Amino acid sequence: MRTLTPETAQAILARESEPFLALMQISGTGLETMRVVNNVESITRNGQVYQPWAFDGQPPEDSAQQSPTVTLRVDNIDRAVLNLLRSYTGVPKCELVWVMASQPNQAVYGPFEFVIQAATASELTIDLQLGYEEDILNQAFPGTTYNPTNSPGIYV
Secondary structure, three states, X not given: OOOOOHHHHHHHHOOOOOOEEEEEEEEEEOOXXXXXXXXXXXXXXXXXXEEEOOEEOOOOOOOOOOOOOEEEEEEOOOOHHHHHHHXXXXXXXXXXXXXXXXXXXXXXXEEEEEEEEEEEEOOOEEEEEEEOOOOHHHOOOOOOOOOOOOOOOOOO
């Protein structure tokens, strides 16, 4: 269950309200970090400037049964995101946070720190599959198998 600030609850229930903005930060072991907001103008959050960029995605589901995953569709017109992803060595990270336009320093939902598990690019868009690096909910328990070869003391 999420707790909402009074301002957030009022904005959700209002007939006309200010927009909620998604902020995305892509980073990795490369040269630069990209910070973008799905808005037409830049936003400053905690001293960091997020540039306007077209992308679309839903927040992860709040479920205890499965690890949250997110699919983002990012604009690929000028190839900046694709070139950035190709420049990283290792697995790039992606942080998502939703804020109200008037209060960008206060998170409404998130922040979520994911890794980019897969990316599919076309001429116009990039589809990013985001998830956790270690999916604890889907790992086997116990992590090892016991048999007479690797655990002879059990089989006496």
